Amino acid sequence: MTVPELFTFDVVARDPRTSARAGVFHTAHGDVETPVFMPVGTKAAVKGLTPPMLEELGAQIILSNTYHLSQRPGERLVERLGGVHGFMRWDRPVLTDSGGFQAFSLSEHFTFRDDGVEFRAVDYDGSRVAWTPERNMEIAQALGSDVCMQLDQCVGYPVERAVLERSVELSSRWAERCWRAHTREDQALFGIVQGGMDLSLRLRSLAHLESCGDFPGYGIGGYSVGEEHDVMFESLAPLASEHMPEGKPRYLMGVGNPTTLVRAVACGVDMFDCVLPTRTARTGTAFSSEGRLNLRNARFREDDRPLDERCGCPVCRRGYSRAYLHHLVRQREMGAAVLLSQHNVFFLLDLMRRARAAVLAGEYARFEADWLASEACEDY
Amino acid sequence: MTVPELFTFDVVARDPRTSARAGVFHTAHGDVETPVFMPVGTKAAVKGLTPPMLEELGAQIILSNTYHLSQRPGERLVERLGGVHGFMRWDRPVLTDSGGFQAFSLSEHFTFRDDGVEFRAVDYDGSRVAWTPERNMEIAQALGSDVCMQLDQCVGYPVERAVLERSVELSSRWAERCWRAHTREDQALFGIVQGGMDLSLRLRSLAHLESCGDFPGYGIGGYSVGEEHDVMFESLAPLASEHMPEGKPRYLMGVGNPTTLVRAVACGVDMFDCVLPTRTARTGTAFSSEGRLNLRNARFREDDRPLDERCGCPVCRRGYSRAYLHHLVRQREMGAAVLLSQHNVFFLLDLMRRARAAVLAGEYARFEADWLASEACEDY
Numbered sequence: 001m002t003v004p005e006l007f008t009f010d011v012v013a014r015d016p017r018t019s020a021r022a023g024v025f026h027t028a029h030g031d032v033e034t035p036v037f038m039p040v041g042t043k044a045a046v047k048g049l050t051p052p053m054l055e056e057l058g059a060q061i062i063l064s065n066t067y068h069l070s071q072r073p074g075e076r077l078v079e080r081l082g083g084v085h086g087f088m089r090w091d092r093p094v095l096t097d098s099g100g101f102q103a104f105s106l107s108e109h110f111t112f113r114d115d116g117v118e119f120r121a122v123d124y125d126g127s128r129v130a131w132t133p134e135r136n137m138e139i140a141q142a143l144g145s146d147v148c149m150q151l152d153q154c155v156g157y158p159v160e161r162a163v164l165e166r167s168v169e170l171s172s173r174w175a176e177r178c179w180r181a182h183t184r185e186d187q188a189l190f191g192i193v194q195g196g197m198d199l200s201l202r203l204r205s206l207a208h209l210e211s212c213g214d215f216p217g218y219g220i221g222g223y224s225v226g227e228e229h230d231v232m233f234e235s236l237a238p239l240a241s242e243h244m245p246e247g248k249p250r251y252l253m254g255v256g257n258p259t260t261l262v263r264a265v266a267c268g269v270d271m272f273d274c275v276l277p278t279r280t281a282r283t284g285t286a287f288s289s290e291g292r293l294n295l296r297n298a299r300f301r302e303d304d305r306p307l308d309e310r311c312g313c314p315v316c317r318r319g320y321s322r323a324y325l326h327h328l329v330r331q332r333e334m335g336a337a338v339l340l341s342q343h344n345v346f347f348l349l350d351l352m353r354r355a356r357a358a359v360l361a362g363e364y365a366r367f368e369a370d371w372l373a374s375e376a377c378e379d380y
Numbered sequence: 381m382t383v384p385e386l387f388t389f390d391v392v393a394r395d396p397r398t399s400a401r402a403g404v405f406h407t408a409h410g411d412v413e414t415p416v417f418m419p420v421g422t423k424a425a426v427k428g429l430t431p432p433m434l435e436e437l438g439a440q441i442i443l444s445n446t447y448h449l450s451q452r453p454g455e456r457l458v459e460r461l462g463g464v465h466g467f468m469r470w471d472r473p474v475l476t477d478s479g480g481f482q483a484f485s486l487s488e489h490f491t492f493r494d495d496g497v498e499f500r501a502v503d504y505d506g507s508r509v510a511w512t513p514e515r516n517m518e519i520a521q522a523l524g525s526d527v528c529m530q531l532d533q534c535v536g537y538p539v540e541r542a543v544l545e546r547s548v549e550l551s552s553r554w555a556e557r558c559w560r561a562h563t564r565e566d567q568a569l570f571g572i573v574q575g576g577m578d579l580s581l582r583l584r585s586l587a588h589l590e591s592c593g594d595f596p597g598y599g600i601g602g603y604s605v606g607e608e609h610d611v612m613f614e615s616l617a618p619l620a621s622e623h624m625p626e627g628k629p630r631y632l633m634g635v636g637n638p639t640t641l642v643r644a645v646a647c648g649v650d651m652f653d654c655v656l657p658t659r660t661a662r663t664g665t666a667f668s669s670e671g672r673l674n675l676r677n678a679r680f681r682e683d684d685r686p687l688d689e690r691c692g693c694p695v696c697r698r699g700y701s702r703a704y705l706h707h708l709v710r711q712r713e714m715g716a717a718v719l720l721s722q723h724n725v726f727f728l729l730d731l732m733r734r735a736r737a738a739v740l741a742g743e744y745a746r747f748e749a750d751w752l753a754s755e756a757c758e759d760y
Contacts, residue, residue, distance in 0.1 A: 045708055045715040052694070073681065073707045081684055081703055089698045301453065304461055314432070318469045323461055327453045328425055335425040337714065 007188040007216035009249045009270075015364035019241035019268035022359040025217070025249050027146040028186040029085065029093045032060045034249060034270035035355050037261065037348040038095060039278070043068050044078070044088040047278045048341035051090045056314060057346045058353070060092060063273045066139045066148070067099025071124045075142035083144030095273070096145035098136055100171075100192070100221065101254060104154035112153060112170065133177035141184040149219055149253075150178040152192040157227040164196045167222075172208040179213035190251065192219035193244075197227060199235040203243055210245070217249040220269070224255045233263060240267040258287060258351055262371045265355050266364060272352070277344035282337045284329035287347040289376045293322070295340070300326040313346035315339045387568040387596040389629045389650075395744035399621035399648035402739040405597070405629050407526040408566040409465065409473045412440045414629060414650035415735050417641065417728040418475060420658070423448050424458070424468040427658045428721035431470045436694060437726045438733070440472060443653045446519045446528070447479025451504045455522035463524030475653070476525035478516055480551075480572070480601065481634060484534035492533060492550065513557035521564040529599050529633075530558040532572040537607040544576045547602075552588040559593035570631065572599035573624075577607060579615040583623055590625070597629040600649070604635045613643060620647040638667060638731055642751045645735050646744060652732070657724030662717045664709035667727040669756045673702070675720070680706040693726035695719045 004010065004026040013022040023034040039046045039054060040063045046054060054062060064084050069075055081087045084094050103110045103117055110119040116132035133151045140148035152171040155163055171194045182189040191209035195201030209215060220240070223232050236252070244250050249270045255261070256274020264272070277287065284296045288308040293300070303322035307315060320339060328336035358367035371377055384390065384406040393402040403414040419426045419434060420443045426434060434442065444464050449455055461467045464474050483490045483497055490499040496512030513531045520528035532551040535543055551574045562569040571589035575581030589595060600620070603612050616632070624630050629650045635641070636654020644652070657667065664676045668688040673680070683702035687695060700719060708716035738747035751757055 043707070043711050043713060044704070045711075045713045048714050048718075050715060050718060052698070072711060073703070077682060077703065080682070081701055087701075087704055087707075089700050089704075302457060302460070318432070320469050321461055321467075323453065323457065324424070324467055324469075327423070327467075331423050331425075331452060333423060333425045334428050334714065334717065335430060338428075338430060338718065 006186065009217065009247055011246065013360045013362075015359045016362050017365040018266040018368065020265045020355070020359045020364040021268060021270070022356045023249065023270055025270075027061075027093045027188070029091060029146050030060075032093055033356060035261075035265045035352045035359075036060055036271050037256070037352045038063050038271060038273040039345050039349075040273055040275045041088070042275075043072070044084055046341075046345075048281060048337045049278070049345065051088060053342060054090070054345075055092075057342060058349050059345070061146070062090065062092070062094055064088075064094055064096050064143070064145065065099065065102070066096045066136060066143065067102045069096075069143060070139045071121050075139045079142040079144065083142075085144065093146040095147040096140055096143055096149065097253070098140070098149040098151045099131070100149070100152040101154050104156070104225070114170070114173070117151075133174040134181040137178050137181040137189075141182070141187060144184075145187060147188045147190055147217065148182070149190050150175045150192050152194060152219075152221055154194070154222050154225065155196060157196060157225045157231075159196060161198075164198065164201060168194050168201050168205045172205060172212070175209055176212045179215070188216040190217040190219050191215040192221040192253070193239070194222045195235075196222055197231055197235050199238055202235055202239045206239070206243060215248065217251060218244060219251045219253050221253045223252065224260075229260055229263075232260075233267070236264065236269075237267045240264070240269050244268070256348065258348065259371065259377050261348065261351060262355065262368055265352075265359075266368050272348075277348050278341045281340035281344045284336060284340065286325070286340050287344050287376075289374065291375050291377075295322065295325045295329045295336070297326075307343050308347075311343065311347065312350065313343050315343045315346075386566065389597065389627055391626065393740045393742075395739045396742050397745040398646040398748065400645045400735070400739045400744040401648060401650070402736045403629065403650055405650075407441075407473045407568070409471060409526050410440075412473055413736060415641075415645045415732045415739075416440055416651055417636070417732045418443050418651060418653040419725050419729075420653055420655045421468070422655075423452070424464055426721075426725075428661060428717045429658070429725065431468060433722060434470070434725075435472075437722060438729050439725070441526070442470065442472070442474055444468075444474055444476050444523070444525065445479065445482070446476045446516060446523065447482045449476075449523060450479075450519045451501050455519045459522040459524065463522075465524065473526040475527040476520055476523055476529070477633070478520070478529040478531045479511070480529070480532040481534050484536070484605070494550070494553070497531075513554040514561040517558050517561040517569075521562070521567060524564075525567060527568045527570055527597065528562070529570050530555045530572050532574060532599075532601055534574070534602050534605065535576060537576060537605045537611075539576060541578075544578065544581060547576075548574050548581050548585045552585060552592070555589055556592045559595070568596040570597040570599050571595040572601040572633070573619070574602045575615075576602055577611055577615050579618055582615055582619045586619070586623060595628070597631060598624060599631045599633050601633045603632065604640075609640055609643075612640075613647070616644065616649075617647045620644070620649050624648070636728065638728065639751065639757050641728065641731060642735065642748055645732075645739075646748050652728075657728055658721045661720035661724045664716060664720065666705070666720050667724050667756075669754065671755050671757075675702065675705045675709045675716070677706075687723055688727075691723065691727065692730070693723050695723045695726075
């Protein structure tokens with residue numbers, strides 16, 4: 001058997017009736033089978049889940065964040081402690097986001113300039129930071145993630161056309177500079193397609209990325225910023241299914257609600273990340289095949305059923321009842337967040353495993369239709 | 381092989397130079413090898429640790445609490461959901477404390493009367509609760525723990541002699557009433573020796589318990605209420621080593637600091653419980669063979685060593701560095717509490733496993749002396 005070249009992406013099956021595909025992405029820390037959901041460990045820790053728990057859930061790759069780790073504890077310290085893998089004792093692949101989204105979400109404290117971004121680290125010590133694409137690559141390379149993302153500018157929705165155009169231009173220039181600054185061979189740099197809900201701008205962004213370098217994969221940023229799901233799919237569907245290169249993974253950034261994942265896979269998206277499963281867990285909410293369950297609700301007080309009869313996660317297999325989880329949530333026991341995080345992360349990991357199996361069986365259209373007709377879909 | 385009778389206690393080894401002993405306590409959910417530390421899950425959950433984690437750490441028996449579970453979610457609901465074992469999905473032994481300590485710690489809201497206790501459930505909805513020994517046994521039996529404790533009155537230190545005497549008398553009368561009210565055969569009822577720091581009162585309490593029923597084990601309550609450790613040992617040492625019945629387990633309630641455990645085992649104590657390992661974990665502190673480590677401290681920022689080079693816990697074996705744990709503690713990541721709780725609980729479980737091995741080897745005196753001379757001891 002020959003060893004596949006680093007960061008190649010093998011499409012191993014295509015669904016006959018949708019644009020869904022099953023793939024394998026090769027990294028220095030192992031293969032990632034797609035479609036895949038990536039749990040988020042912003043500060044080198046997935047909230048509520050230890051690395052062994054993530055392994056048990058079957059997580060193949062997790063996210064961390066360049067901006068946050070450069071602030072605390074600093075990328076040079078992480079590098080000395082074995083990079084993000086050694087630091088958090090996680091041997092499987094890691095993807096680091098660039099901080100472009102943080103720039104968006106903290107936008108009142110950011111100033112975008114052609115050469116980069118200036119901002120106050122208000123969620124840390126408030127110090128002023130000057131950030132450039134080159135600095136961004138320096139951090140990502142010190143962290144040693146398997147995949148890093150270019151620095152980009154994400155804008156909200158709705159947004160003025162001029163602002164959107166400028167964000168595409170800025171992101172394109174920054175993509176070029178990231179491409180030139182990035183030298184680490186055991187790390188893949190993904191470009192990010194921007195352009196809001198405007199397909200023509202999305203295509204302009206993509207064309208620019210393809211002209212500036214041979215990126216081994218593409219992020220699709222700037223969705224899930226306030227628009228309705230159907231608005232997103234108006235441009236996402238043609239972008240992913242007709243225009244993005246076949247042999248590269250497509251990563252829809254920051255999207256984690258199950259129904260959107262199922263629909264996006266049908267458009268040919270391969271990778272997803274979101275804080276949703278762990279964040280909703282901390283508010284006492286569980287995903288399930290009956291839709292979302294808010295365990296705080298009094299109707300669960302005496303409910304002796306597991307969270308989801310059809311779920312194979314460690315929490316459902318152990319048989320903790322909804323009544324027990326209701327008790328933990330109401331009593332503000334830390335165990336509530338730990339158990340619900342396990343369940344919710346498993347739910348999305350397993351959804352993507354089943355999506356992959358459906359693609360391999362050539363039955364993704366049916367898988368999607370079944371999902372959209374199910375109770376699980378109703379809440380999302 | 382014959383099956384041992386329920387709740388018998390076999391002393392399998394006695395140390396030649398101390399009063400330490402190694403035993404096996406037989407319960408309906410399996411054997412407990414002593415000396416043993418019991419992690420505390422007051423509300424049917426050990427803070428920061430799931431039941432599978434507790435199994436991995438080697439916890440043999442855990443605590444829960446009659447008062448708290450009767451308040452929320454109510455003992456009848458727990459009973460319908462399979463008792464405390466079924467409710468929290470834990471198959472190994474469980475001991476439930478009576479709430480006597482909560483009466484002490486919430487004393488401004490409690491009124492002690494001969495027939496029982498009246499109090500406001502201020503940590504819940506503030507409702508007025510009338511509690512008697514009979515009601516206490518009713519709750520414990522509904523919960524179905526393997527061991528339940530009599531209702532007792534715990535007092536502080538220092539305390540007036542008259543108050544102390546009255547607490548011994550009250551606890552004695554309540555012991556009788558608990559003994560008469562307790563009928564569940566798969567559950568052991570332990571009497572509790574009170575008497576503060578006064579050996580003569582302790583012996584009076586013990587004599588009364590021995591006269592009122594054949595308790596299968598004894599709690600030693602009312603220590604660790606503000607006194608210096610040496611003051612505790614002045615009465616505890618003769619009580620445990622000379623006066624308590626040989627063939628019954630002796631459980632020193634609410635004591636969890638490692639040095640006190642090591643010294644108390646030398647006096648013939650068999651069982652311990654304390655919230656200390658999980659509570660200190662939540663403040664960012666780790667037990668270690670070098671003494672306590674406050675991971676919040678800046679000196680750990682770049683420390684690439686594990687918490688304890690000599691520790692075999694899942695956290696130290698995985699190799700998370702002190703620097704990583706410092707980062708998690710500083711960033712208030714939930715993972716800090718989860719990882720430090722694993723480590724700290726393992727530390728006490730393992731300390732007692734090693735204590736048992738030392739007794740079996742006839743070398744407990746040396747084990748105790750080594751501990752007292754070690755860095756691990758200095759902080760406690």
